[in-house]
Amino acid sequence: MKNILEVQNLQTSFFTHVGEVKAVGGVSFQVGVGEAIGIVGESGCGKSVTSLSIMRLLTYPGQIVGGSINFAGKDLVKATEKEMQRIRGNEISMIFQDPMTSLNPVFTIGNQIMEPLMRHQKLSRSEAKAKAIEMLRLVGIPSPEKRAAQYPHEFSGGMRQRVMIAMALSCQPKLLIADEPTTALDVTIQAQILELMKELKEKINTSIILITHDLGVVAEVCSRIIVMYAGIIVEQGTREDIFYNPRHPYTWGLLKSIPHIEAEKKERLIPIDGQPPDLLKPPAGCPFYPRCEHAMEICVEQRPPYTDLSPVHKAACWLLHYNAPKVERGN
């Protein structure tokens, strides 16, 4: 499979008044043409900042401080703003996590969908209008003709999210980055949207990066999964690797904390105790050690290297070192 995107050692920081927040601390991964990968991980671990870096949409005081982002043969880290404007909303489109801040409150929904269609795809006003209405219908918004004339604040949370999805899909991008695209949607509509994304993947070979907290959603859509923690990738592999043979203690914790709908009795959920490290002062060793029940001395001092468990499955944990004690994943 050819790769559409190759991210190498990406590092992104925020230079705040209290110091440098190392939000993304050296992340490398690839996305194949027509492949859907999932990124999961604790809130604040850098998923959105990774995607904003790819889109080059970081705002002050955020800055890419190292690494490269190769998209279709071009390093986006070095691209000019003008080149990025051509790529954004055309070759790469993004569904943002916060629909309210990315929709403009003073323009109608219809106009906001039409604008990029007229700019990038050179549609006429009436063509763009027809397309906007069709897209709204596709993402399940009833009475799209009337709805298109309304403003963002008149839409419910989930409807705003669907507007974002309609905008992102309307340009048939090569790469779609979807940051929590379905969190606000009910599962019947979610199923519809995920179907729409799968269709896009099959019909026009769009590659997808799906960022979500919902392990159920990644299990359904993605063939490969990246698990992030505190700004780095701690494990990546096929979805089967991650669900059936996870090797990083953080991934174990993640899988343990999901409630099971079939549960007969009400059982207390098992969260991962403690908090993620402050990225202002990331620990020298393994970022997970303060919460890891298997932590050893070396974990505090040195960052664990990646161990290749198969050509696509790798994890960064000292337990995988040949000298480490054997530890089983608890239940």
Add this chain to the structure above:
Amino acid sequence: MSRNKVLLQVNSLKKYFHISRGFFGGDKTVLKAVDDVSFHINRGETLGLVGESGCGKTTIGRTIIKLYEATAGSIVFDGQDITHLSQTEMLPYRKRMQMIFQDPYASLNSRMTVGDIIGEPIDIHNIAKGQERKEIIQELLNKVGLNSEHANRYPHEFSGGQRQRIGIARALAVQPEFIICDEPISALDVSIQAQVVNLLEDLQNDLGLTYLFIAHDLSMVKHISNRVGVMYLGKLAELTTSKELYKKPLHPYTKALLSAIPVPDPKTADSKQRIILEGDVPSPMNPLSGCRFRTRCPYAGNICSETVPELQEVESGHWVACHLVHKIN
């Protein structure tokens, strides 16, 4: 304090919005966001509310705390009808009821530090000052899984999930009795979701809190709720205990919802039988005759387009609004 068993009673609540434009020009329309909804919540109970995006869940929450004026119906809190209270008369109730908002981005004031955001309700209701205030804020931050140092930072410096926890800390600051949790955990990752849900449960056990828990993650709603109401387009379709709902859903929409839940297991995900709904979601602006689910319902018959199905107690404590409930189950 009075001790009514029922803390909140919502009677035939309606909330309509008036919309005046069409994309191609057009006339005034009424959007029936909430259309004749009744339920109660007992003290110390958690009622879950699930349903399609745009079906009116947030509007119900906002109307209960009177951010919106009800179009019709009544809201009774601890025995007192609060539907038409003035802003000043509402003040004591504002302290007793809090809402955790759905949108963690829009709901926090970006010019205030996190400490002041959490401290604001403490000041408004004169709860504490100086060192005590500071300690309460730090305790709240720790309670929701943030660090005490976070108090001096601003909302935009936090991720979506972190901001949601700031909102929860703020709601807890005035020690309310009743909290409307509007999708409080959808922005959180699963391990923090578990922390927050355990936290909400602990607070409920310790302080006897009552929750209206709005969400669309059905497995979490099942976990946290005693009873669950399923909404469709401004109306309740089904209402029963959470156990019963998941074991024996009776309404066709509930059946579809349950079958569409994504399962965190690749093998099951690939083999699971789903009820894929077809047909358009009707608009709350073009009220449909009869049952609002009929455009997508696989069982719809003649009667379904003629009369609106009323919510009826089909089995003890199990309420369903469907004409054909006995035929299809």
